[in-house]
Amino acid sequence: MHTRNFDLIAFDWDGTLFDSTKIIVRCIQAAVRDVGGTVPTDKAAGYVIGLGLMQALAHAAPDVPPEKYPELGARYRYHYMTHQSDIILFEGVLPLLDSLKARGHWLAVATGKSRRGLDEALQSAELKGIFDASRTADETAGKPDPRMLHELMEEFGVPPDRVLMIGDTTHDLQMALNASCPSVGVSYGAHEPDDFAALAPRHVAHSVRELHDWLLANA
Known part of the structure; x- marks a missing residue:
């Protein structure tokens, strides 16, 4: 014994x-998908954690045009609020x-x-x-x-x-x-x-x- x-x-x-990082990565990916951008890989989405929100999203989704940034930010916030308590x-x-x-x-x-x-x-x-x-x-x-x-x-x-x-x-x-x-x-x-x-x-x-x-x- x-x-x-x-x-x-x-x-x-x-x-x-x-792992809080995974929630942030998933929310970035979901937001980019919502606005029609190319969904970043886990590594690319994780890389931008720590930057300002819009700077991070723009870096993670370079093919999303600037005029869609407000929508992109809103979708990120929506997904984060929805999933912040996920296990x-x-x-x-x-x-x-x-x-x-x-x-x-x-x-x-x-x-x-x-x-x-x-x-x-x-x-x-x-x-x-x-x-x-x-x-x-x-x-x-x-x-x-x-x-x-x-x-x-x-x-x-x-x-x-x-x-x-x-x-x-x-x-x-x-x-x-x-x-x-x-x-x-x-x-x-x-x-x-x-x-x-x-x-x-x-x-x-x-x-x-x-x-x-x-x-x-x-x-």
């Missing part, structure tokens, strides 16, 4: 389990969660999302019953305040050294540090992993597969 090093594993949501998990997340669950870990979400936003996401049939608890920024203190983790520790009766926080931002890792909990960073989300070093994570995973392997060996 596997000996657990951590009883409770808490995950950030956006950028750690949930788009990083590939490999469900097997990872299933493996941890099978080994007897308690699983939680500690997120900056609202309770409504997280609950809508967790309505997915694939995620029902996976998480044992969750905390959101609008119902307790936001990151990097340690209150989310303190509340989870109290709920499960788990000391700090038996809780592992996993996240893609310095806010996640600082929260863990503030709560005296170990942490693991992931480099495929929002923040550059070079910024993690000062926050002393146990590991920085560069893919969900690497995170999965590390957790099976160390959690």
Whole structure:
């Protein structure tokens, strides 16, 4: 039987389990399709993320004439509002969660999302019953305040050294540090992993597969 090093594993949501980038890519593609342009590839649509909206759309859809830009922007906003709550998990997340669950870990979400936003996401049939608890920024203190983790520790009766926080931002890792909990960073989300070093994570995973392997060996 596997000996657990951590009883409770808490995950950030956006950028750690949930791939927000894919929603933006899909919405750009749908908007271009709506106005009759050549639909950009995933790579081309992803490249423009971070630019101003109209600059991004113009770059992603070079064959759409400027007079259609207002319509293009409106269609992008429509699709984004329609799909912003879609469940788009990083590939490999469900097997990872299933493996941890099978080994007897308690699983939680500690997120900056609202309770409504997280609950809508967790309505997915694939995620029902996976998480044992969750905390959101609008119902307790936001990151990097340690209150989310303190509340989870109290709920499960788990000391700090038996809780592992996993996240893609310095806010996640600082929260863990503030709560005296170990942490693991992931480099495929929002923040550059070079910024993690000062926050002393146990590991920085560069893919969900690497995170999965590390957790099976160390959690």
